[in-house]
Amino acid sequence: MEPGGMGPGRGAGGFLACACFFSENLFVPRYGLHLRYWGDPEQLRRDYGPALRERGCKSEEEFEAVIQEVEKEVQRRKELDRHSRERRTTISQNYTPKHPELYTLQDSFLAPEFVETVKYCTSSGADLQGLLRHVESISDKRIFRLPVFTEEFCRAFIEELENFERSEMPKGRPNSMNNYGVLLNELGMDEAFITPLREKFLCPISALLYPDCGGGRLDSHKAFVVKYALREDLDLSSHYDNAEVTLNVSLGKEFTEGHLYFAEFRQDPKPVPRYIEVEHVPRHGLFHRGGQMHGALPIASGERWNLIVWMRSSALRNQLCPMCNRQPDLVPAEGFGDGFTGSPRGGQPETADLCSLT
Numbered sequence: 447m448e449p450g451g452m453g454p455g456r457g458a459g460g461f462l463a464c465a466c467f468f469s470e471n472l473f474v475p476r477y478g479l480h481l482r483y484w485g486d487p488e489q490l491r492r493d494y495g496p497a498l499r500e501r502g503c504k505s506e507e508e509f510e511a512v513i514q515e516v517e518k519e520v521q522r523r524k525e526l527d528r529h530s531r532e533r534r535t536t537i538s539q540n541y542t543p544k545h546p547e548l549y550t551l552q553d554s555f556l557a558p559e560f561v562e563t564v565k566y567c568t569s570s571g572a573d574l575q576g577l578l579r580h581v582e583s584i585s586d587k588r589i590f591r592l593p594v595f596t597e598e599f600c601r602a603f604i605e606e607l608e609n610f611e612r613s614e615m616p617k618g619r620p621n622s623m624n625n626y627g628v629l630l631n632e633l634g635m636d637e638a639f640i641t642p643l644r645e646k647f648l649c650p651i652s653a654l655l656y657p658d659c660g661g662g663r664l665d666s667h668k669a670f671v672v673k674y675a676l677r678e679d680l681d682l683s684s685h686y687d688n689a690e691v692t693l694n695v696s697l698g699k700e701f702t703e704g705h706l707y708f709a710e711f712r713q714d715p716k717p718v719p720r721y722i723e724v725e726h727v728p729r730h731g732l733f734h735r736g737g738q739m740h741g742a743l744p745i746a747s748g749e750r751w752n753l754i755v756w757m758r759s760s761a762l763r764n765q766l767c768p769m770c771n772r773q774p775d776l777v778p779a780e781g782f783g784d785g786f787t788g789s790p791r792g793g794q795p796e797t798a799d800l801c802s803l804t
Contacts, residue, residue, distance in 0.1 A: 461666055461760075462786040463779035466770035468523055472516050477501040478683045483516045490516070527780040533616040534632045541633075544609035545602045550638040557593035557729060560647070567650035577654045585722050587708050587738060590655060594731040600697045604751055607671055620670035620754075627672040631781060640669040644757060651733065652691045652757065659690045659735055660759025666782035668756040671697070674704055674742065675749040686712045688769055688784060689736030689756030696726040701748035706732070709739040726750065737768060758785030 472481045477498055483490055490513065503509055543549065553561060563580040566572055582591040595603075607628055611617075620627035630640055644667050652661035668688070684707075694706070705723045723743070724732065734740070736756065763785055767774040776790040 460787050461779060461781065461783040462774075462776045462788065462790055463784040464767040464770065464774040464786060465777045466767060466772070466775065467784065468520055470770045472519050473683075473685075474512055474515055475683075477503055477512070480685070481516060483520065485520075487513050530618055530629070530632060531780060533618055534634075537615050537632055538634060541610065541613060541615050543606060545606045548599075548603060548606055548639070549635055551642045555595055555599040556647070557596055559593045560595075563592060564647045564650050567654055572654065574654050577651070581651075581655075581733075584724055584732070585708070587711075587722065588655070588735060589708060589724065589738070590733045591724075591727065591730050592733075593729055594693075594695050595697070595729050597729060600729055603753075604698055607673075607751060611673075620672050627670055630669040630671065636669065636781070640667060640755065644755065648691075648693060648755065648757060655733055656691050656735060660762040661691055663759045663761045664691060664757040665760055665787075666758045666785040668758075668782065668784075670754055672752050672754060673749065674701070674745045674752075684709065684739055684741040686739050686768075687736040687756050688758075690759045690762055690768075691757045692734055692736050692738075693731050693753075693755040693757070694734070695731040695753040696728050697751040697753055698728050699749050699751065701726075701750040702746045703743060704745035704750055705743050707741055707743060708734065711735060712737045712739055726752075758782075760785055760787040764788060 469484055470482050472483055473479070474481060478501065479494065479497060481490065481494055491509065495509075498509065498512065503512060548555075559580070563577070566580055567577060580592065583589075584591055610628060610633060618629050618632055620629055630636060644664060649662065649664050652659075652664055655661060705725050707721050707723050709721050731753075764774065764787060766772070767786075769784075774786050776786055776788055778790055
């Protein structure tokens, strides 16, 4: 594979991360909890002891196991950039794609309805009401669905992912909650596939759907594919994304159940969350706000692959980190980092007038 598809390297575009990545939103799967940990076991006991006990963490030995699991995750995150860089190098030098033509985005990969929708969004006088004639509005939670890819592309893409999965190449976890899938920047699909997909196609749609979430200023992303199957990941606990806008595309294959569910936006003060279930439709993508609480119900049979694109607006997140709800404490990062820009530790991040984000 040519190295040109590896995506931006260290410092490309000046993207950074927030230091909260090493202490916030640490997921403990066996208890279904996201924790904050500052390196002090007593802090964890004070803040989460009751919630852990309610979920079955009764003994001191079980609490110690949680500490070990959390500290292991913190260490994994600290080494994440280095390990990812090593994997990208190994993959670029040694992996032979099954479908190399997929690594450069082509209009023929896209559903005609999707292309028409983007054409409308970039036309003179385009507005939200006009766009809603091209997309399916799922609920008042501002979730929208439309066809994205062709059936032929989805079939070939899954074949490529399975080819990589069978290879002896090193593989990273898509995120802290999914164990099975592929990080597309490591596979070499960032520069020539995901970046033009975001810039030319996803941003025009997001600008009309989510102007208040920086939809017109989505200048970075994290893209990965997740896999759900029996004896692997079956479901996904409730969470919100590290993104302003998320696209979730159901690629296939054959499967039953495993619907997505959506609750309230994470900042909405609702004492009793109101859930809706949303069925996966092959080739179709769901747009939703990154802060929308959501998860995936257990798959009952078969195998499902989903493409996830977390899109980020530095203009918004430079002012408030969506993961810790504080002004970001910026630290160096690989590639697009977590979508922040500015100067690490001590510099003032760039900001923008929120009213101009349309």
